[in-house]
Amino acid sequence: MDQETSRRPADGPAANRVRPTRQLDRTEALRLLATVSLGRLVFTHRALPAIRPTSHHVDGEDVLVRVDEGVSRASLAPTPGEPGLVLGYEADAIDACTHLGWSVVVIGHAELIVNRDEAERLAALLDPWRDRPMADVLRIRSELVTGFRLGS
Template identity: 40%
Template sequence: MDYHDGFRELGDQECLRLMATASIGRMVFTRHALPAVLPVRYVLDHDSAIVVRTSKASPMVVEVDNAVVAFEADCFDEDARSGWSVVVTGRAGLVRDPGECRRLRALDTQSWANPAGETYIRIACELVAGRSLERPPDAEPSQARRSRDIAHGVCDHLC
């Protein structure tokens, strides 16, 4: 479905395909009865779960185990005025099986730091929603782009 404001709704498979191309997202969960958001590195495992590697000492670990969370990833090109955003909602859980942890380590799940005492959080992709924005061909370029074009002597679209 196309929206009149330039956004296009994405199907589940397209959302997951786009999420597989990014490595940084935001975990949204409840902490002390309030919304909390943390940027994290992640991988998409088997196109059906988001996996985050973190420290066992992270406060997020206690809060998200067996809880419903949201996870958002996006990519945006300011000059092209285009991009996408995907939100996944699902139950999160700690991965406790040692064999599964070894398998996940092989997926190159990285953390911001190299945590001693690492753990893995898996989020089931139960609800998937996303949208993309593409600049119409006749749209004006951004001010930053116009300034850069002028600096490089490219002003035919301005004159």
């Protein structure tokens, strides 16, 4: 076996099977999204696509994320009182060996939480997985929720 082949996570018959894909409805997609705490925030930075890993919390049909004071804050946070930027958020749980799992994407306008008490309360719901200070909480108002499940 060559070195490239030995690094593949799923060799053998299971790796070569075609998996059926099933679309998720909005309710199921949000339910699955709430079962994990990490995902990827998708936004535009200097006119280019940018993706950052971050923690999230599902609050009803909205997604809460924390942003730091660096590039994320400058690129993501709308000015209070102005319409929010359109952002994407993606999370998944796909097994590397079986290739079974799901993926969910939420698209919506971002809203900076400006009330400090509310921001602190919501920030406490988010897993502080990074050692970098997280300055603000953004609420993504889910307008489009899509997802799929990779079947067995």
